[in-house]
Amino acid sequence: xxxxxxxxxxxxxxxxxxxxxxxxxxxxxxxxxxxxxxxxxxxxxxxxxxxxxxxxxxxxxxxxxxxxxxxxxxxxxxxxxxxxxxxxxxxxxxxxxxxxxxxxxxxxxxxxxxxxxxxxxxxxxxxxxxxxxxxxxxxxxxxxxxxxxxxxxxxxxxx
Amino acid sequence: xxxxxxxxxxxxxxxxxxxxxxxxxxxxxxxxxxxxxxxxxxxxxxxxxxxxxxxxxxxxxxxxxxxxxxxxxxxxxxxxxxxxxxxxxxxxxxxxxxxxxxxxxxxxxxxxxxxxxxxxxxxxxxxxxxxxxxxxxxxxxxxxxxxxxxxxxxxxxxxxxxxxxxxxxxxxxxxxxxxxxxxxxxxxxxxxxxxxxxxxxxxxxxxxxxxxxxxxxxxxxxxxxxxxxxxxxxxxxxxxxxxxxxxxxxxxxxxxxxxxxxxxxxxxxxxxxxxxxxxxxxxxxxxxxxxxxxxxxxxxxxxxxxxxxxxxxxxxxxxxxxxxxxxxxxxx
Numbered sequence: 001x002x003x004x005x006x007x008x009x010x011x012x013x014x015x016x017x018x019x020x021x022x023x024x025x026x027x028x029x030x031x032x033x034x035x036x037x038x039x040x041x042x043x044x045x046x047x048x049x050x051x052x053x054x055x056x057x058x059x060x061x062x063x064x065x066x067x068x069x070x071x072x073x074x075x076x077x078x079x080x081x082x083x084x085x086x087x088x089x090x091x092x093x094x095x096x097x098x099x100x101x102x103x104x105x106x107x108x109x110x111x112x113x114x115x116x117x118x119x120x121x122x123x124x125x126x127x128x129x130x131x132x133x134x135x136x137x138x139x140x141x142x143x144x145x146x147x148x149x150x151x152x153x154x155x156x157x158x159x
Numbered sequence: 160x161x162x163x164x165x166x167x168x169x170x171x172x173x174x175x176x177x178x179x180x181x182x183x184x185x186x187x188x189x190x191x192x193x194x195x196x197x198x199x200x201x202x203x204x205x206x207x208x209x210x211x212x213x214x215x216x217x218x219x220x221x222x223x224x225x226x227x228x229x230x231x232x233x234x235x236x237x238x239x240x241x242x243x244x245x246x247x248x249x250x251x252x253x254x255x256x257x258x259x260x261x262x263x264x265x266x267x268x269x270x271x272x273x274x275x276x277x278x279x280x281x282x283x284x285x286x287x288x289x290x291x292x293x294x295x296x297x298x299x300x301x302x303x304x305x306x307x308x309x310x311x312x313x314x315x316x317x318x319x320x321x322x323x324x325x326x327x328x329x330x331x332x333x334x335x336x337x338x339x340x341x342x343x344x345x346x347x348x349x350x351x352x353x354x355x356x357x358x359x360x361x362x363x364x365x366x367x368x369x370x371x372x373x374x375x376x377x378x379x380x381x382x383x384x385x386x387x388x389x390x391x392x393x394x395x396x397x398x399x400x401x402x403x404x405x406x407x408x409x410x411x412x413x414x415x416x417x418x419x420x421x422x423x424x425x426x427x428x429x430x431x432x433x434x435x436x437x438x439x440x441x442x443x444x445x446x447x448x449x450x451x452x453x454x455x456x457x458x459x460x461x462x463x464x465x466x467x468x469x470x471x472x473x474x475x476x477x478x479x480x481x482x483x484x485x486x487x488x489x490x491x
Contacts, residue, residue, distance in 0.1 A: 022347045056251040057347065103343070104336050119184060127269065132262025132344060133255070138269075144184070145207035145273050146333045147266045149340070 003039035007074060011044055012037045014072035018064045021057045025098055028061065032090020035081055044069070044076045049086045051135060088135075088151045099151075105136070107151045119144040186210070199399050204332045207273055215398055219331045220276040222400055227267035228286050228293040229318075230341075234260030235469055236297060240307050252351055259344050263337070270333045287470040289457045294318070296380050298459025302373075305359060305366075309373040311352030313381040313416065319345045320412055321385060328402030360423040367424065374420060375428040379446075385409040387448045410440075417441040 015037065016029035028034045028048070035047040046065050050058055062078045069076040088107045091099075099105040100117035108114050113122040124139040127147070131138040136149045188210030189195040195212050205211060205219075237257035244250045272279040285291040296314045301307055319342065326338040359370040389396060389404040396404065417427055418441075431444030453459070457466065 021350065022343045024343065024346070054251060056248065056255045059248070060347075060350065103340050105340075128265060130258075130262075131265065132259045132340075134258070138262075138265060140269060146336060147269045149266075 003041070003044060008037050008039050008044065010072050011046070011069050011074050011076060014068045014074075015046055015065050015076075018061070018068050021060045021064070023099075023103070025102065026095050028065070030092045030095035030098075032086060032092070033061070035084070037076075044074055046076050046078050047081050048078060049081050049084060049090070051086045053080075053082075091151075103149070104146060105149045105151060114139070114148075114150055116141040116144060116146070116148055118146055118148075124148060124150075196397065199330050203330065204335070205330055206332045211274075214394070216274055217276060218394055218398060219334065219400055220271055220274045222395060223267055223271040223274075223331075223334055224277070224282055225292055225294075227264050227271055227282070228291060229297065230260045230267060231264035231286070232293045232297040232465060232469060233318075234258075234264060235472060236301060236310070236465075239301070240304075243304070244307075245304060256348055256351075259348070263341050263344070266337045266340075267334075270337060273333070283473065287466065287473055289462075289466050292455055292457065295383055295451055295454050295459070296377075297465060298454045298457070298462045299376070299380055300461040300464075302376070303369065305369040305373040306376060308352060308355045308359060308370065309377040311348060312356045313352075313374070313377050314384065315345060315348045315352055316416070317381045317384040317412055319349055320408055324403040324408055325401055328399050330399035356423065360425070371425055374425050378428050382409055382413060382443070383446065383448075383451050385412065387446075387451070413441050413443055 016027060016034055018028050018034075020026045020028060020031055020033075031051070033048050033051065035049045038045050038047065046069065048061065048065070058080060062080075065078050066076060091107060096107060099107070104117055106114060106117045114124055115122055116124060119141065121141050121143040123143075124141055126137065127140050128138040130136070131149050136151055139148045139150055140146075141148055186206075186208045187198075189198060189212065192212060192214075195215070199205075205215070234257050237253055237260060241250055241253045241257065244253045268279045268282060271277075271282065277285070282291070286293070296310070296317075301310060322338055322342055322345065326335060326342055329335040329338060356370065359366050362370075385408045386405045388406040389401075393401075393404075395401040417432070420427060429444050431442075433442050434440070435442055454462070457463075
């Protein structure tokens with residue numbers, strides 16, 4: 001006997017709308033932080049993939065996930081997974097659009113130049129390897145003259 | 160111990176989705192100030208490539224420079240608490256917040272420098288030599304961990320409220336776009352402040368007392384952050400650099416935070432505080448603005464130490480800048 005799939009689906013629906021503690025219009029589902037909802041005979045567990053392991057917002061995300069699940073009628077435990085490792089590839093297309101249009105944040109493509117989300121210029125000038133968070137670098141668009149934050153597509157330490 | 164049930168749960172900050180992607184590449188110029196102000200009144204957004212009137216350029220520059228200086232000084236204050244914060248989790252939070260603030264300062268200095276009034280080096284030198292200004296709240300000493308909580312709870316909330324008001328109607332495109340990010344990140348800082356305050360409110364009598372003493376020290380500086388009443392001819396309002404009068408922002412803050420603090424079993428250090436019997440609004444005593452004027456000329460109780468600490472941090476890190484420059488040249 002295991003917990004019914006319907007319960008898992010209810011929890012999945014509830015926790016996928018939990019938003020990022022900073023970016024209130026992006027969900028943990030869109031950002032690729034939500035990995036899976038799993039159940040055994042007695043409990044339901046939500047697996048999350050942190051963007052960085054040292055993220056100080058993890059306990060806030062955990063609390064929000066537990067509260068959202070409880071509001072849907074189920075108590076859950078949360079596990080932060082050591083693998084898979086989060087990469088910006090996990091960010092969904094619609095989240096990419098919100099990041100670009102609302103926040104002037106873009107994701108460094110695996111191939112080809114990074115584009116300014118405002119004017120499309122591909123000749124961005126690097127200004128700092130790290131910005132407000134370790135996962136973003138800061139560049140300057142000399143055409144529309146706005147700073148652009150770029151989410152790295154590789155882990156820290158790689159060039 | 161107060162009645163904790165009355166303390167409302169921290170609310171998640173939500174910003175009405177406003178698409179800040181307003182850039183369309185059109186370069187504009189205006190024949191005179193009347194036309195320019197008409198453009199602003201109709202909700203026009205000024206871009207760096209526009210032919211920007213000198214008065215507006217200087218006003219928006221000074222405003223952003225002051226904001227950048229404040230983020231920078233705030234980041235350094237936060238940094239002081241990384242080694243002293245109780246426990247690994249609080250240290251990580253202090254580290255992340257400090258990095259956020261310095262990151263905000265970096266973006267703001269880039270946009271300010273682009274306005275062509277001063278270079279970034281000139282802005283930093285002016286700040287470190289005490290020639291320019293930063294928010295009043297960073298001119299006081301943070302005495303204890305509960306002071307740091309009061310700063311995170313009261314001061315960050317006041318700063319956030321004023322940034323939200325600027326963002327709402329800000330006419331300078333690049334600044335508005337940075338504010339969008341700053342507000343998103345500051346909202347998280349505030350939630351962190353609320354969580355730490357609740358912990359103290361539920362703590363031992365000694366912790367509660369310590370927290371009360373910190374609230375007593377930081378209440379007045381926090382409400383003074385909004386500044387004295389706006390002048391009727393304030394050009395920052397006329398040019399939509401700011402969108403709300405100082406007194407309106409201050410009042411809204413008071414209406415929100417007085418009940419929150421009372422609900423947590425704390426008192427407000429204001430013997431003249433009363434609730435209006437007719438409209439139910441909280442009224443505070445008349446504020447004496449003379450001390451603030453002195454503080455804003457860098458003559459506050461902790462100004463000299465703060466500025467000299469910032470100067471030391473800057474020159475201690477000189478070798479990093481030299482090394483990075485050398486590495487960049489070697490790569491080129």
